[in-house]
Amino acid sequence: MKRIAQEYIHITKFIRKDAWNFLIGNFFAGFGFTGFSLLFNLYLKESGKGEGTIGHVLSVGTYATVLMIFPAAYLVKRISIRPVMLIVPVAMSFGYGIAIQAQSMQMIMAGIAISGFAGAFSSVIGGPLLMQSSGELERTHLFSINHAIALLSGITGNLVAGSLPDLMIKMDIHPASGYKYAIFVHLVIALVSLYFYSKIKVKHISLTGDSEDETRTHFKLKTPKKLLAYLAIPPMMVGLGAGMTIPFLNLYFRTRFHLDANNIGMLFALAQLFTIGGALMAPMLARRFGMVMSVILSQIISLPFLFILGISYFLPLAITAFLIRNALMNMSAPISSNFSMESVHPDDRSVTSGLLSLAWLFTWGITANIGGYLIENFGYELPFAFTMVFYILSSYLYYKLLYPIEKEQKNAKIQADV
Numbered sequence: 001m002k003r004i005a006q007e008y009i010h011i012t013k014f015i016r017k018d019a020w021n022f023l024i025g026n027f028f029a030g031f032g033f034t035g036f037s038l039l040f041n042l043y044l045k046e047s048g049k050g051e052g053t054i055g056h057v058l059s060v061g062t063y064a065t066v067l068m069i070f071p072a073a074y075l076v077k078r079i080s081i082r083p084v085m086l087i088v089p090v091a092m093s094f095g096y097g098i099a100i101q102a103q104s105m106q107m108i109m110a111g112i113a114i115s116g117f118a119g120a121f122s123s124v125i126g127g128p129l130l131m132q133s134s135g136e137l138e139r140t141h142l143f144s145i146n147h148a149i150a151l152l153s154g155i156t157g158n159l160v161a162g163s164l165p166d167l168m169i170k171m172d173i174h175p176a177s178g179y180k181y182a183i184f185v186h187l188v189i190a191l192v193s194l195y196f197y198s199k200i201k202v203k204h205i206s207l208t209g210d211s212e213d214e215t216r217t218h219f220k221l222k223t224p225k226k227l228l229a230y231l232a233i234p235p236m237m238v239g240l241g242a243g244m245t246i247p248f249l250n251l252y253f254r255t256r257f258h259l260d261a262n263n264i265g266m267l268f269a270l271a272q273l274f275t276i277g278g279a280l281m282a283p284m285l286a287r288r289f290g291m292v293m294s295v296i297l298s299q300i301i302s303l304p305f306l307f308i309l310g311i312s313y314f315l316p317l318a319i320t321a322f323l324i325r326n327a328l329m330n331m332s333a334p335i336s337s338n339f340s341m342e343s344v345h346p347d348d349r350s351v352t353s354g355l356l357s358l359a360w361l362f363t364w365g366i367t368a369n370i371g372g373y374l375i376e377n378f379g380y381e382l383p384f385a386f387t388m389v390f391y392i393l394s395s396y397l398y399y400k401l402l403y404p405i406e407k408e409q410k411n412a413k414i415q416a417d418v
Contacts, residue, residue: 007141008141008145008280011137011138011141011142014135014137014138015134015138015142015145016133016134017199017201018129018133018200018201018202019130019133019134019142021196021197021199021200022126022129022130022133022146022196022197022200023145023146023149024149024196025085025193025194025195025196025197025200026126026146026149026150026153026193027149027150027152027153027193028153028189028190028191028192028193028196029089029153029190029193030149030150030153030154030157031153031154031156031157031160031186031189031190032093032157032186032187032188032189032190032191032192032193033092033096033157033186033190034153034154034157034158034161034186035157035158035160035161035182035183035185035186035189036096036161036183036186036187038157038158038161038162038250038261038264038265038268039161039165039179039182039183039186039261040096040099040100040183041054041058041247041248041250041251042165042179042250042251042254042261042264043100043176043179043180043183044057045251045254046175046176046179047176050372050376051248051251051372051373051375051376052369052372052373052375052376052377053105053372054248054251054372055247055248055368055369055370055371055372055373055375056369056372057105057108057109057112058112058247058365058368058372059365059366059368059369060109060112060113060116061112061113061115061116061119062116062361062362062364062365062368063113063116063362063365064112064113064114064115064116064117064119064120065116065117065119065120065123065357065361066120066358066361066362066365067117067120068116068117068120068121069120069123069124069354069355069357069358069361070351070354070355070358071120072120072121072123072124072354073124073350073351073353073354073355074351075121076121076124076125076350077204077347077350077351080203080204081125081129081202081203081204082197082198082200082202082203084121084125085125085197085200086194086197086198087118087121088118088119088121088122089190089191089193089194089197090191090194091114091115091117091118092114092115092118092119092122092190093187093188093190093191094114094115095111095112095113095114095115095116095117095118096111096112096115096183096187097111097184097187098110098111098114099111099112099115100179100180100183100184101180120354120357123353123354123357124350124351124353124354124357125350125353126146126353127337127340127341127349127350127352127353128341128349128350128353129200129202130142130143130146131341131346131349132202133202139338140282140283140286140334140335140338141283143334143335143337143338144279144280144282144283144334145280146334147279147282147330147333147334148276148279148280151272151273151275151276151279151330152272152276154268154269154272155269155270155272155273155276156269157186158265158266158268158269158272159265159266159269160185160186160265161182161186161261161265162261162262162263162264162265162266162268162269163262163265164178164181164182164185165178165179165182165261165262166178166260166261166262168181168182179261221345221348221351222345222347222348223343223344223345223348223352227343227344227405228344228348228351228352228355230401230402230405231340231343231344231352231355231356231402232355232356232358232359233359233397233401234394234397234398234401234402235336235356235359235360235394236359236360236362236363237363237390237391237393237394237397238299238360238390238391238394239359239360239361239362239363239364239367240363240364240366240367240390241367241386241387241388241389241390241391241394242360242364242367242387242390243363243364243365243366243367243368243370243371244367244368244370244371244374244383244384244386244387244390245306245309245371245380245383245384245387246387247364247368247371247372248371248372248375248380248383249322250264250268251375252309252380253267253318256313256318256380257315257318267319267322270323271322271323271326271327272326274323274324274326274327275326275327275330275331277327278298278327278328278330278331279330279331279333279334281331282294282331282332282334282335283335285331285335286335286338290403290406290410291335291336291338291339291406292339292398292399292402292403292405292406293399293403294332294335295332295335295336295339295395295398296395296398296399296403298328298329298331298332299328299329299332299391299394299395299398300391300392300395301328302324302325302328302329302391303388303391303392305320305321305322305324305325305328306321306325306384306387306388306391307384307388308320308321309321309322309325309380309384310380310381310383310384310385310388311381311384337356339402339406340352340353340356341353342409343405343409367386371383371386
């Protein structure tokens with residue numbers, strides 16, 4: 001552990017100011033929007049909505065992001081990203097604000113859709129901006145630090161989000177209103193990110209410096225379409241599995257074990273604390289086993305813990321399984337993202353980032369609807385079983401499609417060095 005800490009301390013000396021501002025901005029945005037994610041389902045449940053309806057609402061935001069991802073990827077290559085980075089947190093907070101103030105389902109869905117549209121821009125900017133704001137020496141560590149900061153913001157966001165509704169109840173505020181006010185607090189905190197995003201000096205995220213290419217109005221990929229498809233297919237399987245259960249984990253602990261918001265917030269914070277350790281170990285794991293194999297191993301090892309979550313009614317066992325599964329599945333995220341960004345042409349990184357988000361979100365949105373229906377009518381066992389099946393299929397596809405590509409890249413690099 002000491003060696004890992006020393007390695008990261010050394011690497012931080014090479015991280016540029018733009019990257020630091022992006023990371024700190026992400027912390028505040030993550031803090032605010034994590035709080036919303038924890039409380040919104042609970043707010044809808046407290047307001048009398050069933051899991052099927054909640055799944056439908058969550059899917060609307062996902063589909064909005066899916067519809068906007070490719071237009072967003074196209075636009076950010078051709079316009080300055082600085083105003084975009086300032087507009088996105090405002091638009092997301094505005095949309096979420098509408099969703100918790102609305103009385104009708106139509107307005108709730110409209111607010112979630114606005115946030116989903118704005119979130120598409122965030123999903124296509126992050127990876128390419130980190131690539132442009134880093135060198136090869138610190139890049140893998142920077143992706144891991146970014147992931148760890150997202151988790152740290154989640155820890156603090158979940159802790160505060162979980163405690164605020166209890167505080168509201170002690171002030172004789174109705175539980176549903178307490179959730180609403182707590183969400184507003186988090187949306188305001190998310191807007192603090194604007195200060196740090198405004199200090200980022202990078203204007204465009206294309207890395208080639210080809211001014212003629214920057215002004216072209218037609219869409220042209222420089223990365224083979226087959227490679228892009230291979231990069232997208234495994235995350236699609238993960239999305240199909242995750243959508244069945246992951247959006248409902250806070251409701252899982254609320255309905256099966258009757259935990260209140262404060263305990264759920266502490267549990268989710270603890271889960272992200274576990275995941276930080278995994279994220280920081282990711283570069284060392286990638287060096288030992290390779291990027292693709294690291295992703296495969298983390299997914300396969302998580303399967304027994306998914307099984308336990310599905311069948312267990314013993315709270316300590318369910319908590320243990322939840323914590324370990326969460327760490328294993330999330331520790332591979334920065335490795336997978338880094339591998340994808342390194343595998344494509346620099347000009348296609350924003351498109352690739354959008355494509356990977358699209359692959360995950362589109363399938364996630366489909367099964368969130370199905371998962372909500374199954375949970376409401378049949379309980380949690382069947383959705384967790386489906387999640388396991390799709391994770392197994394994803395691992396197989398990582399091995400079949402992407403592992404040979406990584407081996408080919410390593411061999412090409414060795415030959416180039418010789």
